[in-house]
Amino acid sequence: MGTSYNKNVERWDVFEVSCEGRKDGNPFTDHDITGNFKGQNENVTVDGFYDGDGVYKVRFMPSFEGEYEFTISGSFKQDQGEEVSGRFTVTPASEDNHGPVRVANTYHFAYEDGTPYYSVGTTCYVWDLQSDERIDQTLESLTEAGFNKIRFCVFPKHYDYNLGEPRSYPYEGTPMDSSVLTKDNFLQYTGAASGNDWDFTRFNTEHFRHIEKCILALRDRGIEADLIVMHPYDRWGFSCMTEKQDDLYWKYVLARFSAYRNIWWSLANEYDLFLHKTIKDWERYASIICEKDAYSHLRSIHNCRPFYDHTRPWITHCSIQRQDLYKSAELVNEWRQRYKKPVVLDEIAYEGNIQHGWGNISPEEMVRRFWEAVCRGGYPGHGETYMSGDDVLWWSHGGRLKGESWKRFKFLHKIMCETPGIGLAPYEKCGWDEVCAVPEETAQMTPVRDYYLFYYSFMRPSFREFYFDDNTEVDVEVIDTWNMTIEDRGTHKGRFKIELPGREYMAVRIRKHR
Amino acid sequence: MGTSYNKNVERWDVFEVSCEGRKDGNPFTDHDITGNFKGQNENVTVDGFYDGDGVYKVRFMPSFEGEYEFTISGSFKQDQGEEVSGRFTVTPASEDNHGPVRVANTYHFAYEDGTPYYSVGTTCYVWDLQSDERIDQTLESLTEAGFNKIRFCVFPKHYDYNLGEPRSYPYEGTPMDSSVLTKDNFLQYTGAASGNDWDFTRFNTEHFRHIEKCILALRDRGIEADLIVMHPYDRWGFSCMTEKQDDLYWKYVLARFSAYRNIWWSLANEYDLFLHKTIKDWERYASIICEKDAYSHLRSIHNCRPFYDHTRPWITHCSIQRQDLYKSAELVNEWRQRYKKPVVLDEIAYEGNIQHGWGNISPEEMVRRFWEAVCRGGYPGHGETYMSGDDVLWWSHGGRLKGESWKRFKFLHKIMCETPGIGLAPYEKCGWDEVCAVPEETAQMTPVRDYYLFYYSFMRPSFREFYFDDNTEVDVEVIDTWNMTIEDRGTHKGRFKIELPGREYMAVRIRKHR
Structure with a gap:
């Protein structure tokens, strides 16, 4: 029987078991696979997933060193009966592997090995769905700027300055004809526009494998992947699937990505712009995460206008878009007091010159907001929206940074790292x-x-x-x-x-x- | 008997009757003088005042053209009995005389002849108590910048960067020895410091005559005199006189200055910094103004931290020092809604580079605050606090403007003047x-x-x-x-x-x- 796995894996790396299994029916919904992983200090059971071509996978992130054994079970097997099992050794984490990021000291973050993590993030919503060449550019730019977190989407994005087709789609099927779109009419084609034809029960595994490649590329550069699992900028209907379709999607995402140590779950970008979701839906997704993510990765939900109730126990940190045109980072003190959680400014406005007020602040103002946030015990996030001949805007596509603020964040980060203890307070x-x-x-x-x-x-x-x-x-x-x-x-x-x-x-x- | 007055005066100018009278006792408190002025459209009785050397004066601002008659009475006369009376003619206002400024259209101002008045003010607290040469410089600077309102004090000012002696004092007596003052210890000498020896019942008439000269010089340049009658930056005890002394002072100020058409009453700068005054005191001063100012000049009271209750009926407009470090003019909408009165930003921070956060914003930020205020239907005020070798700071002394923002206000004022109707609204x-x-x-x-x-x-x-x-x-x-x-x-x-x-x-x- 076709089963493969490594004998050694380092702590907080991904231990993956790959098994051949049934192809009949719809493997995404008709069959299941589960893994149990047992070491001296933990005993973890996680869902696996179907990766196409008859291959099922289960992934596990060991939190301790030492000897582990595992057992794979589920209806995926062609011949009922014998279990797949084995042993592996978890070796010490290598030098740049500090484990997943956790909340530390109430308002701050540290890697699981205790090293403080001072978040200096950026946003490129669909950098992952661009050409290989642009993806490489983005990775280089991230490293050059010293960003250690990036927010980006699983689903493609339909929005001004980004009306093209993504490199792939998350489901089997065909998208609507995008030749009808113009800069002026694109808002008519939002949500479940007609002309889309998806099978929401069959994932396009290539799409997900590609996103994993991006998550790993980030991980290898020491960058946290703040994954926006749902967002409302949509012409394909991914933002208005049924409850059952949503849950299937969430479970698939969790089964595939949870074992990556650099994953953070951003339930939504601008949750309040979804026309068809209610608080009950968001709370349901949260329950699924809490149940299925065996590693308790960071969880947040990002607003357009009203904040989500960041006091909810499943929310590990506030992911905030500023609500006021004039005051942004200046309100960090207030938010800290109100929520008693880390405050991450995941949209502090964008340096740039597009027509919208959220996308045209100066580099000086961006750097000022960064320092305000840091000196008030919060964590700022960057973004860039410069109009340019190539229509490549960092905020959406990644690519090359064109502004001036990004050059100043390594300097700030160095100063953050020189804080005694974990984190600054106002x-x-x-x-x-x-x-x-x-x-x-x-x-x-x-x-x-x-x-x-x-x-x-x-x-x-x-x-x-x-x-x-x-x-x-x-x-x-x-x-x-x-x-x-x-x-x-x-x-x-x-x-x-x-x-x-x-x-x-x-x-x-x-x-x-x- | 020595009485003098003009036969003609233009509308909204000062008609003054000067009478010789008793010198015995204390003429400031023991004797009184009153004038009644009667034309076809008004019948006004006002207090006069003692101007030293046996001379008493009564001033009147006629609000209508035509023939007037007047009668002067009071205990000031050396020989009891016959009344002083006479007639005069009020001629039409000359071209640049539009009368006193009034509230118009709820949130705005207009001169009494209906011409809209778009306030673009500045603050030089004691420009009037400087040398003649610097006073001339200030007047030139005001004209060059196009300011049409200035806030300044009757009493001298004791504060950082302004520890010297004024050109004159408001009372007879002698001040404390200022040679003990340094930049570091001056705060120890505030309020009624020892070493002052004043007769609070005898005004120094020269001091008041000089201030009148300044008010007139402003008037002739089309500049409103927003007179700060009381303020807390004091080492001489003028901010902590008794109730009786305060009332005597207010009545003297009102008798002397009310007839100037360009007078506005600012009861206080930073009323909340007075250690010895209560709301009851401020309300009492307000009653005195309402009783004694026959022309209902504009009345306001300026805060440091909490606003005075600007809904009080005697307050004609909000005189506001911003309360927030980041948001100033941006709050004009809110204040308009709350108070339903004109909003004048009489301290929007100062362009400059002194150590204090209220005195070191950039010229760009000052101009930005001006435009924000104007586009939200408010009226901004300027100030400058640049450190300089000569220790002359516009905010305190006047003199030459050193900044960059003032060059941009004539342009803004022209645009304000091109508003259809009276005033802009957000x-x-x-x-x-x-x-x-x-x-x-x-x-x-x-x-x-x-x-x-x-x-x-x-x-x-x-x-x-x-x-x-x-x-x-x-x-x-x-x-x-x-x-x-x-x-x-x-x-x-x-x-x-x-x-x-x-x-x-x-x-x-x-x-x-x-």
């Missing part, structure tokens, strides 16, 4: 005209002294005065967040004054002298 | 990502068509699409609010697209084709 006892970040652990102390990061945003002070106490010696650095310079300004104590250049976007980092 | 039916002003009279109509002013603030659209109806022809202009250009973009109807440069601070004006 210091409420600071002046009204500054933003001040301190380590989460010390946010309730007065004074903090060990570490302060003051940010002056759009203000342009020529100097600032500081006083913590009479005796503690502190080291002072002046940071130009736009020009990415850090100037040492020596050791001070008592009351002292720091000269600043009277420009926007300056910060001052003050740390206890060692 | 159009609530516009897109979420634009600010749109329409004439107040049409703000509830759909569509408006006659006039729209769209403002894109910090956003950078490369184009915008418009549609009002199928048939109305409209003229379109693209306005660069920073570079002060207006480009004609032709006549359009139906659905049309306007190309924009993808830069910040752009506006589009659309008017019905004529």
Whole structure:
């Protein structure tokens, strides 16, 4: 019988068992496959999935090192009876493998091995459904910019600036004729437009295999895959399937992708724009995830206008699109207080120059929002919507970054990584005209002294005065967040004054002298 | 007996009767003088005041043309008995005299002759108490910038960057020794610091005569004098006088200044920073104004943090210091709805580079706040706090303007003046990502068509699409609010697209084709 698997796999990598099985009927719905994986510290049962051509697969992400045994069962087998089973060894994680990202310290994230994870994300909705060449470009761009999270979709996207056909579709069948679409009429073709002909019970396995390739390519670059499982920008009907079709889809997605350590579940982009879904639907999808994802990957749901109720226990972190035209990252303090969860600004507006207000802020404003978010204990996300001759907009297609803000995030990330402990918190006892970040652990102390990061945003002070106490010696650095310079300004104590250049976007980092 | 007055005065000018009178006792408190002024359309009785050296004066601002008669009475006369009386003629107002400014169209202002008044103000707290040379500089600067309102104080100001002595004091007596003051200790000397020796019952008439000179100089330049009668930045005790002393002061101020047509009463700057005043006090001052100002000049009261209750009937317009670091002019819509009065942003932050967040915004941000305010149907106010070698900061001293924003307000004012009707209103039916002003009279109509002013603030659209109806022809202009250009973009109807440069601070004006 055709069964294959590796004898060794590293911790938090994917252990996959591939089995030949029945092709009769509709294997996606008529047959099932399940795996049980048992080591000294865990005993996990997960669903597998049909991958086409008579091949069924079960994937498992081991969370511990050591010897494991597994048993595969289910109705997929051609000859009833004997079980498929075996053994494998989980070796230590390699250097860049820190495990899946978890919530840590209430408002923050860390990899499962304890390494803090400071999220600096971007959004390219369907970079994964572009040509191989553009996909490679996107991966290079992500690495160059230092992004460590990207939001993207399983389903293709139908929206302004992105009316073409994707490289593949998630189901067997044929799409509507897209030659009827123009920039002016595309909104007439949303949801279940006529002319589509899909079999929602038969997945196009090639589509899913390709997405897995993208998830792995991200993983190998240390980038989290914040997978948008559902979205409303649709002309094919994927956003308005039946309850049964949705559930089949969710289970298939969970069976295929859960074992990738860098997966985050974004239930929806702009959940409130779905015309045919109710809160009950979203809660049902959430239950399916909680039941079927054996690894408890991060879970969130993203809004257009009203927030989803981020207090729901299955939501691990707030995935926020700003609701106000003027205030975005400035509200992170409030959201932290309200939800007591990490706040990820998964749409803080896009740097660019398209006609829409959400897609035309300046690079300076984008970088300002990033710093505001970080200094308030939140995690900002980037995006780019520059009009260009090639009609390739990062926000939708990926490709090459054309803006200016992305060049400044590695610098910010380095400063985030230099936080003592896990994560920054807004210091409420600071002046009204500054933003001040301190380590989460010390946010309730007065004074903090060990570490302060003051940010002056759009203000342009020529100097600032500081006083913590009479005796503690502190080291002072002046940071130009736009020009990415850090100037040492020596050791001070008592009351002292720091000269600043009277420009926007300056910060001052003050740390206890060692 | 020494009485003098003019036989002719123009409408809304000051008719003054000057009488010699008793010098015994304390003329400021022991004697009184009152005038009755009667024309065909009005019969007005007002208090006069003692102006030193045995001279008493009564001032009257006639609101109508024609023949008037007057009678002066009171205990000021050396020989009891015969009344001082006379006649005068009120001639038509000269070309640039439009009368006092009144509230018009609920949210706006107009001069009494009906000419709309579009306020574009600035603040120089004690420009009036500087040297003659600097006062002249300030007046020139005001004219060059085109400001038509200025906020300033009667009392001298004690605050950072302004610790020197004023040119004169409002009372007879001697101030504390200011040589003890430094930039670091000045806050220890606030309110009734020891070392001051004032007779709060004897005004220094020279101080008040000088302020009158300043009010007149402003009037002659078409600038409204938004007089801050009380303020808390004080080392002399003027902010913590007794109830009786306060009332004497208010009555003196009202008797002296009410007849100037360009006077506005600002009861306080940052009323909530007074340590010794209660709401009862502010309401008492308001009653005195309402009783003693025969001309009902505009009345407001300015906050630091909490607003005064601007619904109080004596308050003619909201004098607002922004309460939020990030949102200022953006809240004008809300304030208009809440108070149903004109909204004047009398502190929108200062362009500059001092250490404080209220005094270091960029010129671009200042101009942006101006346009936001105007397009939301409010009236913005400017200020400047640039550090400089001469320690002359416009905000406090006046002098020469050093910034960049002031150069852009004449241009804005011209556009305000081109509004049909009286005043702009925010159009609530516009897109979420634009600010749109329409004439107040049409703000509830759909569509408006006659006039729209769209403002894109910090956003950078490369184009915008418009549609009002199928048939109305409209003229379109693209306005660069920073570079002060207006480009004609032709006549359009139906659905049309306007190309924009993808830069910040752009506006589009659309008017019905004529």
